[in-house]
Amino acid sequence: MSKTRILLFILFFGGIARAQEVVLNNTLSDTTQKKQGPNLKVFRQVWVQTSFFTPYENNSLQKFPASYHVGFGYRVKYKLNKTFSWGWGLSYQYNHHRLNSFLIFPSYNLRNVTKQKFLQRQLAGELYYRTNFGKRGNIIGRFVDVGIAGGWNIGNTFRYVLDEKDRQGNKIGETTINTRKTGKTLPYYYGLTGRIGINRIALTGELRLSRIFKTSENLPELSPLRVGLQLAI
Amino acid sequence: MRGFTGLRVIIAFFLLLFSVAPLFAGGYLVYLKDKGRQNFEPKNFFHPNSLQKKAVVGLNPADVQEWPVNAGYLQSLSAYSDSVIGESRWLNAVLLYSSDSSGIAKLSFVKSIERISGKGLDAEPAEKNGISADIENLWLAKLQTGVMEDSVFHAKGINGKGIRIAVFDAGFRNANQFEGLSHLFRNGQVEQSIDFPARNKNVYNNHFHGTAVLTCMAGRWGDENTGLATGATFLLARTEYSGREPLREEFFWLMGAEWADQHGADIISSSLGYAQQRYFYRDMDGKKSIVSKAAGYAVRHGITVVNSAGNEGTNNWKYLITPADNDSVIAVGGLDPESGFVINFSSLGPGSAGQLKPNVIAAGKVFAGKGNGWGVIHGTSFSCPLVSGFIACMMSHDTLLKHRPMRLMQRLHESAHLFPYFDYAHGYGIPKASRFLQDPLPGQELHAAPEASNFRISIRNNESPTGSSMRRITTEVFLPNLKKSLPAGWFPLLYLSAYDERGRMLNYQVCRLAEDETGKETEMVFKVPDETNSIRFHYQGTTLNKSITAR
Numbered sequence: 001m002s003k004t005r006i007l008l009f010i011l012f013f014g015g016i017a018r019a020q021e022v023v024l025n026n027t028l029s030d031t032t033q034k035k036q037g038p039n040l041k042v043f044r045q046v047w048v049q050t051s052f053f054t055p056y057e058n059n060s061l062q063k064f065p066a067s068y069h070v071g072f073g074y075r076v077k078y079k080l081n082k083t084f085s086w087g088w089g090l091s092y093q094y095n096h097h098r099l100n101s102f103l104i105f106p107s108y109n110l111r112n113v114t115k116q117k118f119l120q121r122q123l124a125g126e127l128y129y130r131t132n133f134g135k136r137g138n139i140i141g142r143f144v145d146v147g148i149a150g151g152w153n154i155g156n157t158f159r160y161v162l163d164e165k166d167r168q169g170n171k172i173g174e175t176t177i178n179t180r181k182t183g184k185t186l187p188y189y190y191g192l193t194g195r196i197g198i199n200r201i202a203l204t205g206e207l208r209l210s211r212i213f214k215t216s217e218n219l220p221e222l223s224p225l226r227v228g229l230q231l232a233i
Numbered sequence: 234m235r236g237f238t239g240l241r242v243i244i245a246f247f248l249l250l251f252s253v254a255p256l257f258a259g260g261y262l263v264y265l266k267d268k269g270r271q272n273f274e275p276k277n278f279f280h281p282n283s284l285q286k287k288a289v290v291g292l293n294p295a296d297v298q299e300w301p302v303n304a305g306y307l308q309s310l311s312a313y314s315d316s317v318i319g320e321s322r323w324l325n326a327v328l329l330y331s332s333d334s335s336g337i338a339k340l341s342f343v344k345s346i347e348r349i350s351g352k353g354l355d356a357e358p359a360e361k362n363g364i365s366a367d368i369e370n371l372w373l374a375k376l377q378t379g380v381m382e383d384s385v386f387h388a389k390g391i392n393g394k395g396i397r398i399a400v401f402d403a404g405f406r407n408a409n410q411f412e413g414l415s416h417l418f419r420n421g422q423v424e425q426s427i428d429f430p431a432r433n434k435n436v437y438n439n440h441f442h443g444t445a446v447l448t449c450m451a452g453r454w455g456d457e458n459t460g461l462a463t464g465a466t467f468l469l470a471r472t473e474y475s476g477r478e479p480l481r482e483e484f485f486w487l488m489g490a491e492w493a494d495q496h497g498a499d500i501i502s503s504s505l506g507y508a509q510q511r512y513f514y515r516d517m518d519g520k521k522s523i524v525s526k527a528a529g530y531a532v533r534h535g536i537t538v539v540n541s542a543g544n545e546g547t548n549n550w551k552y553l554i555t556p557a558d559n560d561s562v563i564a565v566g567g568l569d570p571e572s573g574f575v576i577n578f579s580s581l582g583p584g585s586a587g588q589l590k591p592n593v594i595a596a597g598k599v600f601a602g603k604g605n606g607w608g609v610i611h612g613t614s615f616s617c618p619l620v621s622g623f624i625a626c627m628m629s630h631d632t633l634l635k636h637r638p639m640r641l642m643q644r645l646h647e648s649a650h651l652f653p654y655f656d657y658a659h660g661y662g663i664p665k666a667s668r669f670l671q672d673p674l675p676g677q678e679l680h681a682a683p684e685a686s687n688f689r690i691s692i693r694n695n696e697s698p699t700g701s702s703m704r705r706i707t708t709e710v711f712l713p714n715l716k717k718s719l720p721a722g723w724f725p726l727l728y729l730s731a732y733d734e735r736g737r738m739l740n741y742q743v744c745r746l747a748e749d750e751t752g753k754e755t756e757m758v759f760k761v762p763d764e765t766n767s768i769r770f771h772y773q774g775t776t777l778n779k780s781i782t783a784r
Binding site: 025039135 | 513549550575581658737743744745747750
């Protein structure tokens with residue numbers, strides 16, 4: 001056995017023989033006031049949400065509530081006083097517009113179309129102002145948020161699902177066609193946001209004020225209003 | 234057209250947002266200028282024990298503060314309110330919900346009106362987990378009372394007889410039918426009950442939490458007592474919704490304290506508490522919350538208030554809950570009966586104003602009844618009644634303590650197994666009957682075992698590595714082997730706390746010692762904060778102070 005091994009052996013077993021097991025060790029500097037927390041100076045949270053597009057104009061264009069939205073994001077809140085806060089957030093959004101059976105966009109001459117969808121992925125930012133209600137401790141409590149949001153449409157897809165039929169007209173399968181980068185959509189969007197919440201759960205709504213499609217395309221607009229539920233983690 | 238419709242939708246959306254805002258409107262605490270004219274006769278209002286207590290503490294029972302809130306004022310207020318939740322004679326205030334607060338403010342007898350909160354927040358009894366039935370029950374039932382040396386009290390026939398304990402909880406489901414508490418009801422030891430939320434006297438519905446608490450004070454499982462105060466008299470009050478309204482619950486706690494005072498309670502045992510739903514840690518100064526103020530009033534009226542420290546040790550809150558933060562309240566932390574030191578979820582001290590909390594600890598994992606059977610249950614909720622039972626025994630042995638809460642608190646501290654050592658997890662430790670009585674039975678130990686006095690420690694080296702905020706202390710320790718005097722499964726523990734030059738505690742630690750580290754000279758190394766000026770060590774009943782040369 002080399003000297004090094006002997007030394008390691010002594011250090012290892014010698015250490016065990018002498019070492020007491022510390023089962024509790026608290027340092028009181030932990031009691032210093034924190035600045036970050038649900039009702040402290042700064043609060044950060046991650047959230048997920050799902051919501052449904054609601055009938056608006058051109059209701060016959062879309063299927064409700066099959067048109068939905070899912071998203072997740074990150075939010076920061078800065079406390080101004082007991083009642084008011086402001087904050088900003090970043091999020092990823094996915095809008096799924098389920099369309100009715102007649103062809104809308106783009107005007108391909110397709111037959112046997114059974115489903116049409118317009119799918120949109122967005123990266124968004126938000127500025128919001130929060131009003132809290134009631135006395136509370138270091139919890140989020142009850143609140144109403146109003147804000148403005150905007151972002152980039154990073155992906156736009158027209159999706160068609162067609163039945164494949166044999167010569168007798170019997171269905172033998174399905175084909176999905178995805179059309180991207182059509183140049184028909186605006187690259188950005190903006191709108192208003194609102195939330196009513198208690199602690200980590202919020203009823204959320206967003207109203208898009210911008211158009212989806214370029215004016216020059218002369219395409220009908222889809223529902224700009226969605227309401228849903230947001231869960232903060 | 235689209236713009237017009239869009240505008241309508243926007244307006245509707247924001248109208249919706251703001252139309253729900255009034256739903257969040259809260260209640261009002263209405264303070265009254267006076268109590269009007271009343272024919273108040275203390276002898277008809279207070280229990281004789283309460284009158285005796287007031288005489289001892291020097292309070293005039295006919296003082297206007299003791300009068301009930303004026304009935305005529307209450308009637309006038311009810312005309313302006315949606316619902317009157319309750320009234321407090323100590324605060325001379327009424328809690329109510331109203332949609333006409335300006336009308337109330339104009340009433341001639343109203344001093345001030347304070348909007349305090351809304352509905353929907355949350356508070357829970359300080360119970361950790363659910364009940365899990367079974368096994369090791371006998372071991373646990375014996376240990377939860379045995380660590381406080383119940384046999385020493387019982388050998389002297391001390392069981393809390395003559396002491397009146399008010400128990401505040403979320404309900405006492407089936408307590409009146411539960412065989413583990415049948416002796417109390419058979420002997421008429423449950424003298425009063427009140428359900429503040431339901432405004433009746435039936436407390437035997439709702440939550441089982443209070444039933445489990447009661448069994449930890451005075452329950453019987455076969456031949457085994459699961460609490461120490463089997464001879465005491467009980468006043469049961471439901472002050473808590475098992476649901477979600479801490480504002481009302483705090484006010485009910487205040488009303489409960491006044492009710493306990495009226496009915497001559499010697500002890501208020503409360504396994505309830507409020508933390509981050511309504512407060513910040515900085516509010517845990519013993520003065521901010523309604524319940525903390527109420528507890529302070531109760532102590533001033535000669536009532537000893539015992540409260541769970543809370544189960545926040547492992548969550549973000551971490552520290553004690555209110556009213557355990559009041560420095561006149563005995564805050565009880567939880568002991569892990571399997572290891573002999575603090576149970577992990579037990580809330581820690583200090584209070585935000587530096588209060589030394591918790592005061593003592595008792596088993597935080599107990600064998601208790603829940604009204605339809607027995608089982609193992611966790612929480613400082615159950616440490617609290619164990620200590621309340623111990624205090625009832627103290628009072629029935631030394632009746633002068635009945636009316637002197639602060640003197641009793643001091644005696645309780647001195648009776649605890651770590652005293653004079655203190656840390657913010659264990660307080661002064663587990664109360665011991667032999668220490669209180671100073672008269673142990675043969676074979677029982679008083680203070681430390683004689684061999685423990687051989688405990689010695691010398692500091693051999695003291696270094697602060699460059700760049701480190703910790704100081705490395707090398708010691709030579711002789712720890713007598715006292716394992717044989719410990720409950721099965723427990724290891725000898727070495728406690729140490731580090732203090733700065735101003736005497737403020739910086740750090741505290743507990744070290745579990747292996748068998749081969751006791752009974753001989755051992756080298757031990759401790760890491761403490763660099764500002765450490767002295768270290769206090771405690772081992773098996775002996776406390777030693779060592780100074781450290783500052784760098």
